[in-house]
Amino acid sequence: MATIRLEKLRKEFITDDSKVVALNDVSFEVSGQEFVSVIGPSGCGKSTLLNILSGIETATSGKLEITEGERQARLGYVFQAARLLPWRTVMDNLLFVQDVRDKETRERCQRYLEMVELGHTGKQYPSQLSGGMQQRAGIARAFSTEPDLLLMDEPFSHLDAITGRSLRRELHELWTRTKKTVLFVTHDVTEAVELSTRILMFAKGGHLVEEVTMDLPFPRDATSDEVALARADIMRRFEALDLVAT
Numbered sequence: 001m002a003t004i005r006l007e008k009l010r011k012e013f014i015t016d017d018s019k020v021v022a023l024n025d026v027s028f029e030v031s032g033q034e035f036v037s038v039i040g041p042s043g044c045g046k047s048t049l050l051n052i053l054s055g056i057e058t059a060t061s062g063k064l065e066i067t068e069g070e071r072q073a074r075l076g077y078v079f080q081a082a083r084l085l086p087w088r089t090v091m092d093n094l095l096f097v098q099d100v101r102d103k104e105t106r107e108r109c110q111r112y113l114e115m116v117e118l119g120h121t122g123k124q125y126p127s128q129l130s131g132g133m134q135q136r137a138g139i140a141r142a143f144s145t146e147p148d149l150l151l152m153d154e155p156f157s158h159l160d161a162i163t164g165r166s167l168r169r170e171l172h173e174l175w176t177r178t179k180k181t182v183l184f185v186t187h188d189v190t191e192a193v194e195l196s197t198r199i200l201m202f203a204k205g206g207h208l209v210e211e212v213t214m215d216l217p218f219p220r221d222a223t224s225d226e227v228a229l230a231r232a233d234i235m236r237r238f239e240a241l242d243l244v245a246t
């Protein structure tokens with residue numbers, strides 16, 4: 001389990017004729033077995049935040065630490081699309097991202113495939129799997145490296161509602177069993193309420209405006225009154241922010 005510490009993290013993109021502030025002095029801390037969702041309107045800096053956490057982008061200023069005890073934390077990623085290598089079998093896609101590829105590693109990969117109900121697909125190629133199965137394989141691949149922190153970027157946004165629902169359940173199970181720290185970007189407020197221990201609300205201009213702790217017991221049913229109420233509360237908070245801004 002990892003600790004993420006951000007202090008006044010700022011990201012500016014300078015183009016020929018303008019400057020965009022994508023993250024505006026963002027500070028927060030996440031640690032231990034937390035599932036933290038980042039939500040907010042399009043353009044509020046969600047992807048930029050993930051890109052900086054994963055090292056694809058560098059911040060303009062501020063401090064960032066991602067640690068596990070005394071060392072740098074190991075990261076795993078799940079993207080919007082599964083990004084499996086089409087010329088490798090499902091098992092080889094999982095083995096490809098491992099440091100060591102011995103019998104024990106293969107058994108571990110098989111265990112993670114089984115956890116997402118793909119235990120029978122190891123010898124198949126990605127093209128033989130449905131979109132939902134490919135995404136499951138992508139999730140199994142990320143967990144199979146046993147990272148300290150998982151960064152997830154809208155992993156269910158391309159899936160139909162029914163498949164998305166069953167994958168959310170599986171992800172919750174995996175998170176419960178493996179005790180990982182997860183940072184999850186989504187534009188779907190219900191999904192965030194269903195899965196998270198905490199929700200970070202971002203607003204236009206890259207501001208982290210509120211942190212909401214989700215006290216509802218797990219497992220949460222997306223169609224329950226409790227989840228609907230929590231969702232309505234978050235939507236009201238966003239609306240209030242809009243009213244203040246205009």
Ligand SMILES: Nc1ncnc2c1ncn2[C@@H]1O[C@H](COP(=O)(O)OP(=O)(O)OP(=O)(O)O)[C@@H](O)[C@H]1O
Pocket residue numbers: 013014015020021022040041042043044045046047048049187
């Ligand atoms: N490489 C870049 N060059 C210039 N501006 C950028 C670049 N990347 C992002 N931006 C700008 O930074 C802001 C934040 O973008 P970002 O993609 O992080 O938002 P987002 O919340 O992930 O949006 P969405 O939900 O639509 O994916 C936007 O105004 C965007 O136009």
